[in-house]
Each structure stands twice: as C-alpha cells, then as structure tokens.
Amino acid sequence: MAGEPQEDCLFCKIVEGHIPADVVRETETTVAFRDINPQAPTHVLVIPKVHYANAAELAAAEPQIAADVLREAQAVADEDKLDSYRIVFNTGTGAGQTVWHTHAHILGGRGMQWPPG
Ligand code: AMP
Numbered sequence: 001m002a003g004e005p006q007e008d009c010l011f012c013k014i015v016e017g018h019i020p021a022d023v024v025r026e027t028e029t030t031v032a033f034r035d036i037n038p039q040a041p042t043h044v045l046v047i048p049k050v051h052y053a054n055a056a057e058l059a060a061a062e063p064q065i066a067a068d069v070l071r072e073a074q075a076v077a078d079e080d081k082l083d084s085y086r087i088v089f090n091t092g093t094g095a096g097q098t099v100w101h102t103h104a105h106i107l108g109g110r111g112m113q114w115p116p117g
C-alpha cells in the first residue's frame with residue numbers, strides 16, 4: 001500500500017533501524033543521516049519515514065510530510081552552520097536516482113557550480 005514500508009527498500013530499513021546509519025536528526029515524520037559517499041563536506045539525506053518513490057509522489061500523497069522534509073533541510077543546514085546549501089531531489093534514472101525512497105540531498109560546505117553536472 002502507498003506509504004507502507006517496502007521489504008526491499010534500503011531507506012525503509014534505515015527508518016526501521018535494521019541497517020545502521022549516521023543519523024543527525026530525527027522527527028516524528030523524518031530521518032536525516034549522512035550520505036555514505038559524501039559529495040561535499042556536508043552531505044546529509046533527509047527522508048520521510050513513509051515510503052514513496054520520489055518527491056513528487058510524496059508531495060501528492062502527503063504534502064505536510066513533504067513540507068517536513070524541507071523544514072528539516074534547513075535544520076540540518078543550521079546544525080552544520082551553513083549559510084548556503086543545495087537541496088537535490090534526483091528523480092528518475094536519467095537524473096541519477098538510485099534509491100527509490102524519497103530523499104533530499106543537503107549539500108554544503110564548499111562552492112557549488114551552476115549548471116550542475
Ligand atoms: P540517489 O542517487 O539520488 O538515489 O541517492 C542515493 C544516495 O544514497 C547516494 O548518494 C548514496 O551514496 C546514498 N546511500 C546509499 N546507501 C547508503 C547508506 N547505507 N547510508 C547512507 N547513504 C547511502
């Protein structure tokens with residue numbers, strides 16, 4: 001069912017505590033943990049505890065939780081004392097999505113290029 005934990009989902013396993021993660025923040029609806037393969041001095045993933053494949057599906061089904069993810073992005077940036085940061089939601093294989101559970105990449109602590117690669 002939509003939003004329910006998926007047996008084969010890595011991030012559902014992190015939410016359930018079945019796989020360890022370097023958790024930096026947790027709320028009733030979200031978990032934030034450091035990316036295992038960091039692309040910047042701060043590289044944190046903020047995920048909803050509910051399972052949706054991407055940001056758009058989360059926003060359509062649970063807009064309040066989508067807002068919670070964005071609020072947590074700012075909280076992560078505040079904790080790492082970032083004035084500037086980038087939020088990325090890779091959506092689809094062509095954009096580099098590899099985990100099919102909504103996640104915001106919070107990247108900061110170095111200069112950022114535009115356009116992105
Ligand atoms: P994406 O490619 O946008 O789907 O992002 C998935 C991200 O999850 C990548 O940046 C991976 O480095 C990261 N990742 C994969 N496995 C883990 C893990 N066990 N703990 C933390 N981050 C992970």
Ligand code: ZN
Binds near residue numbers: 010011012013
């Ligand atoms: Zn999941």
